[in-house]
Amino acid sequence: MTEREIRKYIDRLNNGKASESIFTRQISENVDVAKVWKKQPKMTDDIIGNFSSYRFFFIKNEFSKYVGAVLDMEDDLHWYVNPKSRKKGYLTTALKESILPYLFYDERKSQRITIEKNAIGEKNYLNSKGVALKLGFKAINEMETEFELKQIDFNWDNENLEEINPVTSPERFEELRKRAFYAYKILYKISDELLMTVSDDHELKEVADEVRQYTHKIADLEWANKKR
Missing domain, CATH: 3.40.630.30 (Gcn5-related N-acetyltransferase (GNAT))
Structure with a gap:
């Protein structure tokens, strides 16, 4: 670089x-x-x-x-x-x-x-x-x-380490949740196409479902962050 x-x-x-x-x-x-x-x-x-x-x-x-x-x-x-x-x-x-x-x-x-x-x-x-x-x-x-x-x-x-997390706004957490859900929908769509064209998505739908869970996991992180 x-x-x-x-x-x-x-x-x-x-x-x-x-x-x-x-x-x-x-x-x-x-x-x-x-x-x-x-x-x-x-x-x-x-x-x-x-x-x-x-x-x-x-x-x-x-x-x-x-x-x-x-x-x-x-x-x-x-x-x-x-x-x-x-x-x-x-x-x-x-x-x-x-x-x-x-x-x-x-x-x-x-x-x-x-x-x-x-x-x-x-x-x-x-x-x-x-x-x-x-x-x-x-x-x-x-x-x-x-x-x-x-x-x-x-x-x-x-040595003088002093680690501090940055402040993340509720609006940013919501934006990240939306992006995770968008990624889920894209993977779901790819899975549907593969199932129709080659009859196999190599379990991509299961991966998509796991990604969807991150909308909830990000919300959990936001809640934990508020309690600090």
Whole structure:
């Protein structure tokens, strides 16, 4: 993923235009974990078997403005900070206080990162390498482009997780219930067509009925959320 794309997601969050593509949850005062949808689903989308959303950590400054992001690729982390917010400690603080603890609490035994001088330039390479070394990452190749930090070697002294669920309005819960019911009707319709054309839907109707139950399950989640 390019820096331009990541900047676009940061701008969306700051402009309040991310409600349908970025879903965030606070894990500390200055960091949100998020699921990011690169594109909205469409009926014309090609069928691909390995589709997934992206998991990001978005970093905020002391004024609650988003200034950076870390893309979690599991076997690598790709981080970016807006130019005007660099060299102020936002990235290092976010990684040591919440992002790395969050990943290690999620039973990740080690974390690797790749820092390519040819890709980001000498200055950015040295800055990113400096951040990595401060956090305890160690180079694992001669070129010092690959670094690793094991969970057992991580310094937990600065861990400062504070997870808070965002507020979801009754109107949003109702919208999600309607979408679940729409998905049920689409699957039901596909099942009917298959039953008429090839006499077998491979139990798709049962899947549709299970999806329908989510209209009630979402209502249950809303009720539980109100009681908190």
